[in-house]
Amino acid sequence: MTSAYVEIMETVEKLRKDLEELYENVKKEQTLTPECPFCRKREAFTIQDSTDLNTPRGAPTKYRVVCDAIKDGCGGSTGWKENIEEAVEIWSRPKRFFSS
Ligand SMILES: [Zn+2]
Numbered sequence: 688m689t690s691a692y693v694e695i696m697e698t699v700e701k702l703r704k705d706l707e708e709l710y711e712n713v714k715k716e717q718t719l720t721p722e723c724p725f726c727r728k729r730e731a732f733t734i735q736d737s738t739d740l741n742t743p744r745g746a747p748t749k750y751r752v753v754c755d756a757i758k759d760g761c762g763g764s765t766g767w768k769e770n771i772e773e774a775v776e777i778w779s780r781p782k783r784f785f786s787s
Contacts, residue, residue, distance in 0.1 A: 721779040731760025752778040
């Protein structure tokens with residue numbers, strides 16, 4: 688075996704490990720993203736803040752989670768909440784109805 692061959696095989700092994708690690712992280716991230724209580728999709732999970740919309744000047748910023756239709760979600764959303772944590776918490780609750 689030439690040293691070039693050994694070197695290549697070491698590089699391949701390193702890349703394989705990196706890829707495995709990346710895959711693990713992606714899997715972890717997917718399970719961390721709560722699923723939509725309406726359609727169970729995780730991929731469309733989006734946090735919006737009210738400054739994105741035409742809110743009255745000086746109104747406090749509010750936040751909501753939406754199942755973004757642009758990302759092929761169902762458009763379901765929480766109501767506007769004081770902070771991101773609250774919106775995500777409501778979104779993550781066991782499946783139930785909630786009003787806006
Ligand atoms: Zn949805």
